[in-house]
Amino acid sequence: MSAAYRKERLDRGIKARSDDIFALASYRELLYLIGPRAALIGGLLIFPLLRDIIGLVWLNVMLTACSIALLALSWDLLASVGLVSLGQAMFFGVGGYIAGYLNDAYRVPPLLTIPIATVLGALVCTAILYPVLRLRGIYFALITLTLPLLFQRLIEATKILGGTEGLSALDPLPETTVVVYIAIAAVLITLFGFRRLINSDYGLVLKGIRDNDRSVIAAGINISWYKAQAVFLAALPGTFAGALLTHQLQFVGILAFTANYSILPLASTMIGGVGTFAGAMLGALTLVPISELFRGFGTWRVVFYSVILVIFIVGLPEGIFHYVQRQYHQFERRAPLAGDK
Amino acid sequence: MSAVPILAVDRLHKRFSGIGAVYDVSFELEEGAALGIIGPNGSGKTTLVNLITGFVRPTSGRVFFRGKDITHLMPHERVGLGIARSFQMVRPFYNLPTFKNLIIPLYSPRARRIKGGEYGNRDEVAIHLLEEVGFERDSQVPYKMASNLPHGYLKRLELARCLALEPEVLILDELFSGMSLSEIASLLPLIEKIREQGTTLIMVEHRLRELFRIVKEVIVLNFGEKIAEGAPPEVIGMENVRKAYLGTEVGASA
Amino acid sequence: MAILIYGLVNSIILILAALGFSLTFGLSKVANFAHGGLYLFAGFAAWLLHKRLDLPYSVAILVSIVLTSLLGALIYRFILQRVRGIELAEVIATFAVGVAIIETFRSLGFVTFEFNLSPFVKGGTRILGVAIDYQRLFIIGVGLLLAILLWVFTHHTKIGLALRGIAQDEHTALTLGIESDWAAMLSVAIGSALTAVAALTILPLGIISIDLGYEVLLIAVAVSVLGGLESTAGLVVGGLILGYSRVIAADVLGTQWQTVVYLVAIVLVLAIRPSGLFGKFKELEERV
Numbered sequence: 102m103s104a105a106y107r108k109e110r111l112d113r114g115i116k117a118r119s120d121d122i123f124a125l126a127s128y129r130e131l132l133y134l135i136g137p138r139a140a141l142i143g144g145l146l147i148f149p150l151l152r153d154i155i156g157l158v159w160l161n162v163m164l165t166a167c168s169i170a171l172l173a174l175s176w177d178l179l180a181s182v183g184l185v186s187l188g189q190a191m192f193f194g195v196g197g198y199i200a201g202y203l204n205d206a207y208r209v210p211p212l213l214t215i216p217i218a219t220v221l222g223a224l225v226c227t228a229i230l231y232p233v234l235r236l237r238g239i240y241f242a243l244i245t246l247t248l249p250l251l252f253q254r255l256i257e258a259t260k261i262l263g264g265t266e267g268l269s270a271l272d273p274l275p276e277t278t279v280v281v282y283i284a285i286a287a288v289l290i291t292l293f294g295f296r297r298l299i300n301s302d303y304g305l306v307l308k309g310i311r312d313n314d315r316s317v318i319a320a321g322i323n324i325s326w327y328k329a330q331a332v333f334l335a336a337l338p339g340t341f342a343g344a345l346l347t348h349q350l351q352f353v354g355i356l357a358f359t360a361n362y363s364i365l366p367l368a369s370t371m372i373g374g375v376g377t378f379a380g381a382m383l384g385a386l387t388l389v390p391i392s393e394l395f396r397g398f399g400t401w402r403v404v405f406y407s408v409i410l411v412i413f414i415v416g417l418p419e420g421i422f423h424y425v426q427r428q429y430h431q432f433e434r435r436a437p438l439a440g441d442k
Numbered sequence: 443m444s445a446v447p448i449l450a451v452d453r454l455h456k457r458f459s460g461i462g463a464v465y466d467v468s469f470e471l472e473e474g475a476a477l478g479i480i481g482p483n484g485s486g487k488t489t490l491v492n493l494i495t496g497f498v499r500p501t502s503g504r505v506f507f508r509g510k511d512i513t514h515l516m517p518h519e520r521v522g523l524g525i526a527r528s529f530q531m532v533r534p535f536y537n538l539p540t541f542k543n544l545i546i547p548l549y550s551p552r553a554r555r556i557k558g559g560e561y562g563n564r565d566e567v568a569i570h571l572l573e574e575v576g577f578e579r580d581s582q583v584p585y586k587m588a589s590n591l592p593h594g595y596l597k598r599l600e601l602a603r604c605l606a607l608e609p610e611v612l613i614l615d616e617l618f619s620g621m622s623l624s625e626i627a628s629l630l631p632l633i634e635k636i637r638e639q640g641t642t643l644i645m646v647e648h649r650l651r652e653l654f655r656i657v658k659e660v661i662v663l664n665f666g667e668k669i670a671e672g673a674p675p676e677v678i679g680m681e682n683v684r685k686a687y688l689g690t691e692v693g694a695s696a
Numbered sequence: 697m698a699i700l701i702y703g704l705v706n707s708i709i710l711i712l713a714a715l716g717f718s719l720t721f722g723l724s725k726v727a728n729f730a731h732g733g734l735y736l737f738a739g740f741a742a743w744l745l746h747k748r749l750d751l752p753y754s755v756a757i758l759v760s761i762v763l764t765s766l767l768g769a770l771i772y773r774f775i776l777q778r779v780r781g782i783e784l785a786e787v788i789a790t791f792a793v794g795v796a797i798i799e800t801f802r803s804l805g806f807v808t809f810e811f812n813l814s815p816f817v818k819g820g821t822r823i824l825g826v827a828i829d830y831q832r833l834f835i836i837g838v839g840l841l842l843a844i845l846l847w848v849f850t851h852h853t854k855i856g857l858a859l860r861g862i863a864q865d866e867h868t869a870l871t872l873g874i875e876s877d878w879a880a881m882l883s884v885a886i887g888s889a890l891t892a893v894a895a896l897t898i899l900p901l902g903i904i905s906i907d908l909g910y911e912v913l914l915i916a917v918a919v920s921v922l923g924g925l926e927s928t929a930g931l932v933v934g935g936l937i938l939g940y941s942r943v944i945a946a947d948v949l950g951t952q953w954q955t956v957v958y959l960v961a962i963v964l965v966l967a968i969r970p971s972g973l974f975g976k977f978k979e980l981e982e983r984v
Binding site: 248 | 791
């Protein structure tokens with residue numbers, strides 16, 4: 102006859118929890134919940150120490166991965182307020198150029214240029230983007246797509262800020278291991294910071310703007326101002342990454358605005374799961390090393406990302422992180438149909 | 443007696459791409475009064491509300507709040523002054539629990555300014571507000587997702603959303619639509635209480651009988667024009683008002 | 697005088713290049729950011745058909761137009777249809793498809809000078825004292841013809857009006873029996889075909905350069921944003937303004953300023969008057 106079972110999806114018997122508090126009954130449960138997170142953070146913290154085993158190249162890959170992760174986290178915050186950015190490279194480039202310029206023209210040391218570039222860069226980007234915040238989402242997407250290109254062409258045409266050659270011979274940072282630690286720290290701080298933010302009442306307002314801005318306006322809140330705040334906060338990790346990389350490479354050029362810095366964070370977050378922040382980070386930390394492994398394939402990699410991106414948008418919009426999370430917290434089993442003996 | 447009306451609308455006029463929606467509407471409202479805005483479907487009632495609250499810019503005309511010209515103010519700024527409105531098509535934050543829906547208005551500058559000290563725990567204030575509009579505190583309902591709320595509760599949530607802002611002028615756009623007589627009856631004491639606190643009330647309604655128990659003055663709109671103004675009994679007796687609602691006779695039939 | 701003529705030619709080129717994109721968006725509110733990819737595809741397809749499969753040039757052109765149109769329809773069917781309504785997913789998904797197409801050609805090595813299409817008629821003439829080749833004249837002709845045909849189609853034919861109906865109010869259109877998905881697929885297919893026509897008329901002016909894929913998308917966006925996303929008049933005026941600005945900028949400031957013109961145009965318009973010169977989305981500005 103028909104199938105003698107049905108599929109059930111059950112929670113593993115460990116969960117008794119509300120939003121903030123987990124009611125735990127045993128150390129086993131504690132381990133179950135903390136386990137994955139601790140393992141990941143632990144892994145990240147140990148990684149740079151393994152330099153001698155892994156090699157300097159991979160350490161640099163980790164650095165790039167962290168930059169992309171910062172840009173991906175930034176993208177996720179913007180998406181949480183309803184702004185889709187097709188030009189994360191703008192944050193990266195602006196941060197990089199401000200740091201580079203301060204160092205090149207005024208010999209300001211990296212210890213100062215990086216923080217200044219981070220904050221100033223974020224302010225500049227917010228100011229530039231402010232006029233389109235009151236418009237529909239698609240216009241924000243269009244302008245973020247256009248601005249990095251515009252900056253590239255302007256620098257090229259006006260030859261300011263080093264023109265096509267860029268600014269070189271900038272002050273270096275201490276050894277790579279230290280820099281990687283700084284980057285990892287930045288990623289973790291951003292991750293936890295943004296998560297706390299989005300789960301707070303402030304975050305509720307941001308998400309409200311994304312879901313139903315009419316109601317938020319009717320509640321007496323100036324949504325353009327809140328969007329601007331979100332843009333500023335989201336810009337910070339991006340400009341920081343740009344500034345950090347500028348000094349690590351001791352160089353900044355128009356490639357700082359390249360589409361790669363816009364597409365990769367986008368793909369990472371989509372694959373990892375929009376809105377989770379952890380997904381953005383994991384997506385970046387997976388995608389960049391994989392990309393590195395396939396370095397031999399040249400521009401085919403871009404084709405690869407784009408196709409994966411499309412597949413995820415169309416097929417698995419919730420992203421991998423949600424999927425894995427669901428698998429972890431629930432399990433499927435076949436149960437006999439009621440009435441069957 | 444205050445000399446300046448709390449709300450005044452002066453020759454508001456709105457055309458959408460060549461089609462008129464509101465023609466030259468003017469009225470004044472005393473503080474603490476209760477005004478009804480009635481008229482057949484499509485007469486421009488909601489557009490008028492949108493014009494007063496700033497969601498739509500007028501083609502010409504002005505809006506005054508306590509004598510101050512607020513025509514150029516953005517909607518959220520008007521809310522800051524104390525003008526709150528409910529929406530005819532209620533759209534809560536579906537992905538949030540019911541009480542969390544109120545966090546957002548409670549987060550507004552106005553709410554923070556007014557509630558001040560007692561602010562503390564916004565969640566607690568939210569639950570309290572829901573109680574006031576008729577949610578039972580100890581039941582599950584305030585914690586349900588807004589997407590699971592039945593219609594009557596959605597309307598109450600909408601009302602609570604406005605009350606969170608402690609408005610001076612409360613504009614309710616078809617609050618009673620879709621509600622049963624008993625549901626409306628249960629809301630009447632609440633509306634009375636709101637009025638007793640001194641809040642000025644404007645209600646756009648189709649349920650005339652229930653409306654007339656609350657307001658003592660109505661404006662009638664038809665095709666965007668104000669065709670009548672006055673106390674309910676007078677107004678419904680007027681010829682042009684009857685024609686507007688019921689239509690005119692085409693001619694003697696053979 | 698030279699600037700007058702070259703500016704006109706340039707403008708028509710821009711209008712042609714933006715036509716497919718603008719039409720698709722105006723007819724069905726589908727923003728097809730794979731526009732650049734389709735443009736390149738049309739060019740390379742014609743090249744392959746003519747040079748590798750030895751089909752006669754005119755046949756290759758026709759087949760290429762059909763193939764591009766099909767590709768557009770497929771993109772709609774398998775990708776856009778799934779994310780229909782989520783504007784930003786549409787943008788990202790089609791943009792990613794465009795990138796995939798463009799970079800595939802790059803990775804396959806379609807980058808050398810041998811990839812070019814011949815002009816339809818070789819040679820040139822002088823108009824009002826300015827030297828101009830026949831291909832460019834042909835472009836002007838095609839451009840004008842298409843603009844007129846387009847206007848007639850969208851305002852006076854049943855299908856065109858049906859498609860516009862859907863763009864304006866999907867629910868009402870559905871109640872009138874117009875199937876939304878088929879109509880949208882049709883408008884994407886038509887838009888892609890137009891893009892192919894544009895590609896095949898313009899590419900003979902030079903070589904098929906891969907970066908044109910991105911540039912064409914930029915042009916389409918710039919012209920559409922400047923002129924207003926739903927207006928044929930806007931398309932023409934936007935194209936004219938950009939075309940002349942480009943020629944003047946190249947003349948006065950230098951060729952590296954050409955792309956800057958598009959980009960500045962987009963940014964300025966978005967900041968000052970986002971619905972564009974003739975845009976119908978006035979409610980956007982009224983919207984607070």
